[in-house]
Amino acid sequence: MRSKPPKKFQYEYPRAALTVDIVVFALDEEELKVMLIQRDLQPYQGQWALPGGFVHVDETLEEAARRELQEETGLKDIFLEQLFTFGEIDRDPRERVVTVAYYALVNLEGHDVQASTDARNAAWFSLNELPDLAFDHATILKAAHERLRGKVRYQPIGFELLPEKFTLTQLQHMYEVILDRELDKRNFRKKVLGMEIVQETDEIEKDVAHRAARLYRFDEKAYERLSKQGFNFEI
Amino acid sequence: MRSKPPKKFQYEYPRAALTVDIVVFALDEEELKVMLIQRDLQPYQGQWALPGGFVHVDETLEEAARRELQEETGLKDIFLEQLFTFGEIDRDPRERVVTVAYYALVNLEGHDVQASTDARNAAWFSLNELPDLAFDHATILKAAHERLRGKVRYQPIGFELLPEKFTLTQLQHMYEVILDRELDKRNFRKKVLGMEIVQETDEIEKDVAHRAARLYRFDEKAYERLSKQGFNFEI
């Protein structure tokens, strides 16, 4: 065991440690996945946990979240939004640790996670087959999932889970997975096309063993316009 | 100037200080008000600020918010919900301070604020006539207002701003103030009564110089039922 490092930073009152943790969602063919890291230090050594770590004193919370995400999973330039701050007193057995949780959405095609990640330490898990998680990370993950389900109803969020160009069937599938219910194809298309939130491209799917579907892209401008005036995305 | 206190608490890495700040909303006859405290210490001495203060190492974030609220304004047992955590690096000129912001809703009749408050230090301000605020509290206040406006659309929130028994006109007025637009009386009543979120009482208004209105109370059970299934309160 190595000797203890010096403790140079001194305060009049005790201070909680401050961390960030990130719930990274991605969309598989069939379901929502979340990225977990296997801990190689105590406490909870060997257990799976959300990516995250201590906030440096010279970086903002979001900067800390992005830095940890890149260090631990290789992911960068992704959609990231603050979720909630968890401050239960005993959530970390070592000492008082307050964590600011974020959630992130990525598309599996666009970001090469495996290449920059030690595969032994990071992996995607289906939300239905989660291992035991360290700390209160199961609680955080549940909160993130609920937020995503709730948010999708009144904001055009979620496109970050898809590749840049996608079929309407992919988009519908994404909503079905997030909302956990089936949607009617014709009504879904009417609604999505009607609110002009996607733009038709002149490309179609390739290498499929059936009629190839048209590809669409997300329309940034419509997004902006609709986001502001608190619109209704009930589908 | 007093001598510096001892700094007994020592850490390997520098730590941010952790505070809570609370945006307390109340409903006046005419408009939304927010409670501010006049600071009697540096920095920003004499300026108005949100109630709040440092989180003790042995209390949760919500406990800290409730404690500060009671100490500074006398308010207790009120609706309180976490808003957002602000971690910009220079938001406090002294050192790195991360603050977990909450917002609260109170009804002016039910809670005697003045009695337990040093009137020189705490006061209600109209949202349209705010003084310059200390720190980044103007940003926090704006975020709280937006959250309230957004939340009211899809959750039956806001009843905390009214007394236990209220008239439908008071309820409508509350929504008009929060949403900042006029609502049609007949349509409003149809909608509110239709979703069975309020219960008729057998009491009526007193001491009014016109026909007395029936009093209603908020229906907890309907609230629970509707809250869960993410319902739509667009009015």
Place this chain on the structure above:
DNA sequence: GCAAAAGTGTTTATGATACACCCATGC
């Protein structure tokens, strides 16, 4: 030619909006 998914319209039901007058009460 068949398997597999793409693509497309109409009808019905429900909820949102617009709108104006009589009623009860206190003074």
Place this chain on the structure above:
DNA sequence: GCATGGGTGTATCATAAACACTTTTGC
């Protein structure tokens, strides 16, 4: 009796929901 806000209904319009078949393509 008049001023003040309380209380009520209907017609129209817009959006949501339900529902099935033809088309295209690869194999």
